[in-house]
Amino acid sequence: MMSAFGRFTHAVVRAVPRSLATEALRTGSLGELDLPRAQQEHELYVSVLKQRLGLEVLELPADEALPDCVFVEDAAVVCGDTALITRPGAESRRNETVAMKDALTKLGLNIVEMTDESATLDGGDVLFTGREFFVGLSKRTNQRGAEILADAFKDYAVSMVPVQGYLHLKSFCSMAGPDLIAIGSSEAAQKALKIMQQMSDHKYDKLTVPDDLAANCIYMNLPGKGDVLLHCTPEEFPESVKVFEKLKDHMLIPVSNHEKVKVDGALTCCSVLVCKSSV
Numbered sequence: 011m012m013s014a015f016g017r018f019t020h021a022v023v024r025a026v027p028r029s030l031a032t033e034a035l036r037t038g039s040l041g042e043l044d045l046p047r048a049q050q051e052h053e054l055y056v057s058v059l060k061q062r063l064g065l066e067v068l069e070l071p072a073d074e075a076l077p078d079c080v081f082v083e084d085a086a087v088v089c090g091d092t093a094l095i096t097r098p099g100a101e102s103r104r105n106e107t108v109a110m111k112d113a114l115t116k117l118g119l120n121i122v123e124m125t126d127e128s129a130t131l132d133g134g135d136v137l138f139t140g141r142e143f144f145v146g147l148s149k150r151t152n153q154r155g156a157e158i159l160a161d162a163f164k165d166y167a168v169s170m171v172p173v174q175g176y177l178h179l180k181s182f183c184s185m186a187g188p189d190l191i192a193i194g195s196s197e198a199a200q201k202a203l204k205i206m207q208q209m210s211d212h213k214y215d216k217l218t219v220p221d222d223l224a225a226n227c228i229y230m231n232l233p234g235k236g237d238v239l240l241h242c243t244p245e246e247f248p249e250s251v252k253v254f255e256k257l258k259d260h261m262l263i264p265v266s267n268h269e270k271v272k273v274d275g276a277l278t279c280c281s282v283l284v285c286k287s288s289v
Contacts, residue, residue, distance in 0.1 A: 016188065016230045016238075018284060021059045022113050023055075023069055023070070025071055026048055026049045026072060027076065028074060030273060031045040051270065054266065055280055063230065063232060070082070070110075076106050082280065084134050096131040097125075097131060099149060100150060118286070119284070129155040132148070134179070134279060135178045142168065142212070144168075145159060146202075147170050147171065147172050148173035171209075181222065182194035183226075184225060184227050184228070186239060191206070192217045193225050194218075195218050195219065203216065217253060218253070220247070221249065223247070224251075227241040239254065239260045240277055241265070
């Protein structure tokens with residue numbers, strides 16, 4: 011099971027709407043979003059997935075009525091052949107799931123829909139390690155949402171982790187390799203990591219980076235390419251990049267997220283990765 015961790019064949023992405031600049035949700039004040047630059051960043055991100063890594067990329071059109079729709083990760087959690095269509099915590103984002111459900115249905119996945127109106131779940135709160143799920147309990151994800159996820163993916167243990175001071179669990183952590191958790195060095199990040207370590211029967215290695223936001227990276231294990239890691243650029247987080255550069259066995263690909271971070275976007279937010287079993 012772990013040998014397939016990080017193995018992906020397809021990615022679902024969505025174009026950047028113009029409304030992202032003016033109407034997207036945001037928790038902080040990191041300045042005004044430069045829309046052309048955000049669109050250019052996203053195009054480069056998609057190009058890496060498609061041209062450099064050879065994934066089949068399904069590109070959904072932007073919807074101006076859904077300013078946050080580029081952040082597709084929150085609309086679905088995919089593991090194996092099952093896709094859980096979430097119920098995002100922000101009401102303004104609930105309709106984002108319609109196009110995502112359609113896309114994942116076309117890819118032939120088994121669709122499970124979260125219909126319980128007491129449940130909320132954002133994909134950005136879901137960390138799958140290849141062995142188990144950690145689900146952040148945040149302003150966007152509640153316990154009922156985590157319980158429905160556990161029901162959808164019965165083969166895996168699911169542990170809940172309180173998230174404080176950040177939008178999502180993956181605002182300060184992600185997987186950087188098999189059994190390797192990238193984690194920020196803030197008190198909130200380290201506290202969450204400690205909880206994950208206490209809840210798990212497995213001992214994970216950790217890669218601690220100075221900047222919490224830099225801990226959000228994308229790991230893949232691709233045929234002919236081996237371990238691949240998309241991470242922040244030296245312009246954004248130079249000290250954290252030095253930590254990633256210690257991963258000598260990984261193909262390291264810096265990808266800029268300078269603009270989308272202003273509206274709480276991170277690298278994992280902008281794609282839903284799928285591994286289609288060969289027929």
